[in-house]
Amino acid sequence: MNYQSNRLGQIPPYLFAEINKKKAAMIEAGVDVIDLGIGDPDLPTPPHIVEKLVEEMQDPANFKYPSFIGCLEYRQSIADFYLRQYGVELDPETEVLALIGSKEGIAHLIPTLIDPGDTVLIPDPSYPVYRMATLLANGKYYDMPLLKENNFEPDFSSIPQEVIKCSKLMFLNYPGNPTSATVDIEFFQKAVAFSKEHGIPIAHDSAYNMVTYSDYTAPSILQVEGSKNSTVEFGSLSKTYNMTGWRIGYVAGNKDIIKALSVLKSNTDTGQFTPIQKAAAYALDADQSCVTTHNRIYEERMSVVLEGLASIGINVDPPKGSFFVWAPVPEGYNSTEFVTHILEETGVIVTPGNAFGPSGEGYFRISLSVPNTRLFEAIHRIQESM
Ligand SMILES: *Cc1c(COP(=O)(O)O)cnc(C)c1O
Numbered sequence: 001m002n003y004q005s006n007r008l009g010q011i012p013p014y015l016f017a018e019i020n021k022k023k024a025a026m027i028e029a030g031v032d033v034i035d036l037g038i039g040d041p042d043l044p045t046p047p048h049i050v051e052k053l054v055e056e057m058q059d060p061a062n063f064k065y066p067s068f069i070g071c072l073e074y075r076q077s078i079a080d081f082y083l084r085q086y087g088v089e090l091d092p093e094t095e096v097l098a099l100i101g102s103k104e105g106i107a108h109l110i111p112t113l114i115d116p117g118d119t120v121l122i123p124d125p126s127y128p129v130y131r132m133a134t135l136l137a138n139g140k141y142y143d144m145p146l147l148k149e150n151n152f153e154p155d156f157s158s159i160p161q162e163v164i165k166c167s168k169l170m171f172l173n174y175p176g177n178p179t180s181a182t183v184d185i186e187f188f189q190k191a192v193a194f195s196k197e198h199g200i201p202i203a204h205d206s207a208y209n210m211v212t213y214s215d216y217t218a219p220s221i222l223q224v225e226g227s228k229n230s231t232v233e234f235g236s237l238s239k240t241y242n243m244t245g246w247r248i249g250y251v252a253g254n255k256d257i258i259k260a261l262s263v264l265k266s267n268t269d270t271g272q273f274t275p276i277q278k279a280a281a282y283a284l285d286a287d288q289s290c291v292t293t294h295n296r297i298y299e300e301r302m303s304v305v306l307e308g309l310a311s312i313g314i315n316v317d318p319p320k321g322s323f324f325v326w327a328p329v330p331e332g333y334n335s336t337e338f339v340t341h342i343l344e345e346t347g348v349i350v351t352p353g354n355a356f357g358p359s360g361e362g363y364f365r366i367s368l369s370v371p372n373t374r375l376f377e378a379i380h381r382i383q384e385s386m
Pocket of ligand 1: 236249
């Protein structure tokens with residue numbers, strides 16, 4: 001029996017589910033697999049955050065249904081973070097909403113803002129959730145190609161008028177997954193001007209806002225004058241504090257969008273467990289030296305990978321943010337062929353660029369989520385196989 005809606009029938013299998021199946025088969029066959037595919041940090045959540053969770057777990061008042069919009073303590077710590085990091089003032093009551101991970105909020109924002117047949121403007125390549133959640137809402141997506149020659153920024157002037165007319169939402173994501181591209185505030189100013197001109201709200205996904213290198217700091221789109229009229233920004237504790245499994249994120253910005261999303265959410269979920277929200281608030285409020293430490297580790301790993309790739313003739317400009325290396329495949333391969341070659345010959349998993357959208361063809365993505373020794377080993381095996 002085909003127990004699924006037509007809507008669900010449009011969704012290809014989750015990218016990492018396919019790769020994980022292959023990985024399991026190779027491990028079963030005794031291969032020492034090195035997985036540079038999925039973007040899940042290997043480093044542990046810092047102990048002070050874990051201790052705070054344990055402490056909050058002792059208080060029975062925390063065991064009740066949480067507040068739909070998130071406990072005030074958590075929303076306040078996000079407002080404080082925005083003021084401290086970006087100089088942006090947020091009203092924690094109306095301009096901040098707690099999420100069960102930012103993925104949850106991104107997926108729910110789409111049916112909040114679009115009707116069947118409406119269009120969503122999506123960066124190509126990008127995080128697959130934007131695209132899939134649009135299909136699940138019976139929407140259409142328009143791929144905005146991110147090209148290296150444009151610093152992986154979309155060219156707003158190339159979007160056809162008839163597409164603009166049907167568009168109800170645009171996604172952006174910097175530091176970017178999978179491209180690792182970063183932008184200056186000038187780009188966000190252009191994006192907000194486009195949003196204002198066409199009445200299309202923007203959702204900026206800032207999952208890697210604090211994963212940055214050397215002297216680069218990532219701007220917030222909410223720093224742009226007037227951005228709160230039409231813009232929201234998604235954030236997450238996942239990548240900054242190695243808390244992917246905790247499922248805690250937020251969205252900040254335009255209060256009407258946030259209100260509408262909270263209506264949808266209050267009919268779908270009931271918020272994240274209060275001790276997790278309180279530990280997340282503590283993560284944001286406490287000393288931030290753990291973030292610097294993590295970033296130094298990623299930066300070191302980054303140079304191992306960049307040097308290794310250079311030795312086989314693949315040259316990549318050093319990224320200023322995210323923990324990904326977005327590299328062109330060698331001459332003579334397409335993305336799928338190269339990734340399959342690497343997996344079969346070396347047991348190293350990397351992600352084919354086309355899995356993130358058609359403009360990802362010709363690239364592959366390496367995630368820096370394993371220690372240096374494993375990265376050296378992976379690079380060594382790839383060198384041998386070329
Ligand atoms: C990891 C990631 C997310 C999801 O973060 P969660 O808060 O763990 O749901 C969102 N967007 C991008 C681009 C990501 O890489």
